[in-house]
Amino acid sequence: MKLPESFKEKMAGLLSRKEYTSFISSLDEKPLKGLRFNPLKMTSGEWEERAPFPLKPVPFCPTGYYVDEEEKPGKHPYHLAGLYYIQEPSAMAPVEVLDPKPGEQILDLSAAPGGKSTQIAGKMKGKGLLVANEIHPKRVKVLVENIERMGITNAIVTSESPENLSQTFTGWFDRILVDAPCSGEGMFRKDPEAREFWSIQHVEKCSITQRKILDHAYAMLKTNGVLVYSTCTFSPEENEQTIEQLLHRYPGLKLESIEKGPGMEDGRPEWSIHQHQSLTYTARIWPQSGIGEGHFIAKLRKTEETTPSSLPVKQARVKKGDLAMFEPFARTCLNMDLSGSLYQVKQQLFMLPEGYPDLKQVNILRGGLHLGTFKKNRFEPAHALAMALREDQVQHTLNLKSDSDHWKPYIRGETMQTDTDHGWTLVTIDGYPLGWGKDVKGVLKNFYPKRLRLLSLK
Numbered sequence: 001m002k003l004p005e006s007f008k009e010k011m012a013g014l015l016s017r018k019e020y021t022s023f024i025s026s027l028d029e030k031p032l033k034g035l036r037f038n039p040l041k042m043t044s045g046e047w048e049e050r051a052p053f054p055l056k057p058v059p060f061c062p063t064g065y066y067v068d069e070e071e072k073p074g075k076h077p078y079h080l081a082g083l084y085y086i087q088e089p090s091a092m093a094p095v096e097v098l099d100p101k102p103g104e105q106i107l108d109l110s111a112a113p114g115g116k117s118t119q120i121a122g123k124m125k126g127k128g129l130l131v132a133n134e135i136h137p138k139r140v141k142v143l144v145e146n147i148e149r150m151g152i153t154n155a156i157v158t159s160e161s162p163e164n165l166s167q168t169f170t171g172w173f174d175r176i177l178v179d180a181p182c183s184g185e186g187m188f189r190k191d192p193e194a195r196e197f198w199s200i201q202h203v204e205k206c207s208i209t210q211r212k213i214l215d216h217a218y219a220m221l222k223t224n225g226v227l228v229y230s231t232c233t234f235s236p237e238e239n240e241q242t243i244e245q246l247l248h249r250y251p252g253l254k255l256e257s258i259e260k261g262p263g264m265e266d267g268r269p270e271w272s273i274h275q276h277q278s279l280t281y282t283a284r285i286w287p288q289s290g291i292g293e294g295h296f297i298a299k300l301r302k303t304e305e306t307t308p309s310s311l312p313v314k315q316a317r318v319k320k321g322d323l324a325m326f327e328p329f330a331r332t333c334l335n336m337d338l339s340g341s342l343y344q345v346k347q348q349l350f351m352l353p354e355g356y357p358d359l360k361q362v363n364i365l366r367g368g369l370h371l372g373t374f375k376k377n378r379f380e381p382a383h384a385l386a387m388a389l390r391e392d393q394v395q396h397t398l399n400l401k402s403d404s405d406h407w408k409p410y411i412r413g414e415t416m417q418t419d420t421d422h423g424w425t426l427v428t429i430d431g432y433p434l435g436w437g438k439d440v441k442g443v444l445k446n447f448y449p450k451r452l453r454l455l456s457l458k
């Protein structure tokens, strides 16, 4: 592999000769591919029964699997149904270290495209509140799509700088993940652009950004809260040195030891300025380990007393006339009660997650589960709602089978023939939702979102 000369020189200076040889030769091997099944939609037993290609478990992530190089998991309809998320295996490790629990308030500060947010949500089981934030306005759209595809109901998607977000959420979160923007050396096997873009100056620039992000993350953490910092790069400036400086700035933060399974190594105190031995508590994954492309992870706990912002819980609210449009839909289409937590923003209807705070100064792209849109005299359900339902929660389904090609016309946006007149119908693949159709007198009008039709057929 063609690598920047100054990168090679730097790594040769850091690693022993044996380590360097095995590191450099591993970069000539094929990158590892992986996916995580979605525990919000199925159990691991169901997944193992249904998995459409051969899989090998990722040792450090119970929902993670290695996928053979020749498989194309992005083309299977189970991907469209949100049954799994395609993710490089070592990127599955930080959320296992974060260890989110149902009912907690959790922030993913740099969340797009959503690999780690969707993993966090899987562990929260729909309980508590996940704030998935992405500063970049374009990238946040993909984040919303992935949150919706995976059927997540308890997330707010925001697009703010860490600085702005910390004005609202002082001392508020039980757990925060900072999966920082970095120089991406762990992407070298996967992404030629990462190799071309690399420079010593970029490493330095990233390390400055990371330090600023961490200052704001610290401010947003509760007393006793857990902060996990991760990067997909090898440079000490962005890893051990960033953590070392963070510990100097905040004596109230304590490093906690990460349990290392096979292939995970300790962080390197000798690569930091003050060589704190506790930096061995951090974890490194190297490509030569054979378990993933490369990551650095640190786990910290805040011991300093912090007064949390007092944020009032948002009150559910829908205009009476609009509610009268939603109710017939709910009565004739759903087998579940959604009333009580409904909230309206102009023509859009949402289901608020439990304990959803009233946020005035935050740019919110998705405040909970998008249920649908009030049109002229009718309610049209959202794709996000379809993706968050189970087939037993609706009255009418049209089930397509993944072992025939019948699902393809649906995701191309074509109408389909039925011999019924059921109205709103959940279209499923082997029983798992793909989207909505409206069945009127034997013809199912297609409501698979236009923006996804193109993506799905690529």
Ligand SMILES: C[S@@+](CC[C@H](N)C(=O)[O-])C[C@H]1O[C@@H](n2cnc3c(N)ncnc32)[C@H](O)[C@@H]1O
Pocket: 091, 109, 110, 111, 112, 113, 114, 115, 116, 117, 134, 135, 136, 139, 161, 162, 179, 180, 181, 182, 209, 213
């Ligand atoms: C490594 S990626 C996140 C990947 C994501 N956690 C996942 O698992 O899918 C880092 C993210 O940080 C965002 N970012 C860039 N500059 C930032 C800043 N100053 N503050 C916060 N986030 C930033 C990038 O737009 C990018 O989406």
